Amino acid sequence: MAEQARTLAMGQDEARQDARGIVEAPFGRALVDLARSRPEIVGLTADLGKYTDILPFRDAFPDRFFNVGMAEQNLVAVAAGLARTGKIPYATTYGVFATRRAYDFIAIACAHSALDVKIIAGLPGLTTGYGGTHQAIEDLALMRMIPGLVVIDPCDATEIAQATAAIADHPGPVYMRLLRGNVPVVLDPAAYRFEIGKAKVLREGRDVGVVSTGLMTERALDAAAALAGRGLSVGVLHVSTLKPFDAEAVAGFAASVDRLVSAENHVAGGGLGSLVAECLFDRGIAKKLHRIGLPDRFIECGSVPHLQARFGLTSQRVAETIAGLV
């Protein structure tokens, strides 16, 4: 019997099985680079600096960094106050705490006044083995309901770096999911250009189209490559921004393929899959949609590869799901 994997300590990275390059702490690096020329950028965290990759910013700009302790409502309130004095605060915590504990503050103290607050949310979806307390499985659904809030689920180190800079130029509140630690490079930094609200076709395909967000874009690309060897043509549309949602791109992509699949590191209801369905129905596009996402239940503790495989989020499981549709 194979040795069983175990839940890793917080902040430990799972060993990767693929040949992709990695970047360590892409968010922290990008924020430091940006802040050198943008004195209005300030950083905040609620006792999760180490685990949200913001410590490089603290070390580079100690006067512009504020750790408010384990107090997420205050984290967001303080960020709102800083924004009202002309600062651009990047406030980090885990997605579960930002959304479940500080929802009213994101909605009213930030979004209602369109303040320039950037919420950076770690441990998106099923990226930790710490169970339901730490897995932000419904954050995208919660955040996309808030008027005026930009919601971003980046897929890799390239996109995190580009989005970290791009959101500083967007006047208004942003909720961005964070991949931390050793983050894979999926997108070529020389070729890819992140734009808020723009979906990008990363792979053309005729038989099946996968509309994906966050780390599921990596899985969709891997699945498409594997299925190509079996004669199946699978396209991938990467939706980095759930709000504003690029409905035009999704509708155009849907029209170009026979079968449509959505893939998200999030419950299958309320997030990307629901957005795709709304978009198709609004436009009268009759196409069957298969939604890959997490089930409507809380998920247990365990090792992340084990959990992702069990709940259908690995490249292999995505490929199996797609193959089973045709």
Add this chain to the structure above:
Amino acid sequence: MRDNLYADTPDLQALRMRAKNLRRHILAMARGQGQGYVGQGLGIADLLAALYFHELRHDPQNVGWPDRDRFLLSTGHYSIALWAALAECGVIPLSELSTYGADGSRLDMSTLDTTPGVEIIGGSLGHGLGQGIGMALGLRLDGSPARVFVELSDGEMQEGATWEAAMAGAHFGLDNLVALIDCNGIQADGAVVLDMEPVAEKWRAFGWQTAEIDGNDMAAIVAALREAREGSGKPKAIVLRTLPGKGVPTLERREKAHFVRVDPGEWDALVAEFERTAETIDG
């Protein structure tokens, strides 16, 4: 910028007159609407008069002045008093007060920051102090002399976010921050439902330089605000014991004063009572 900044000898008589004017406006506004948070408004009229006509460095003709002192009304439903103060000092026209609570008016029953002179959206209680801390940090970072005054209430302190903010204010040593805690003893369900005493001891224990005063005594308010100017390295808290409905004996005695509804025929009597009482107050 106002000329009488930090006058060493504030004209208490003039400030009491301003407070009377605020109460007069508040009663007129509530009369127009037929109801409102009159009790709270009358209760903090003295504080707002002291702030807007003595302590705050502000410019009614330039509400966006970057170095202005900020006044954050966390209890958005006290808007009736804020509108009265903003009109009395010239930020909004006095003639606009009659629109309080009317559809399309800028003078809402609960504050939105779209009205000139309003620094935050109040009303989701527990939001003000944390935002005040962010402002105080930002202003300090900029080397601004501006200070931040945050009003909050005794009932509001039941929101846990208040204490998250209280810890942070002391941790960051924000001596450009003043919390003004209106203890009027009432909340939505009646008398304060969860005992918050001893209020001043709580703030002291959290590391704030704390004073406790009669919030309807102008001399005490001015003195406490003056003490709060000290650069002690600590945030300041002033606990104001106020009387809801202050200045109108009938309303002072009313048991459930959180939200006052008055019969149309009753207003004349209340206003007459206020004017009679106001005459008897020194100044």
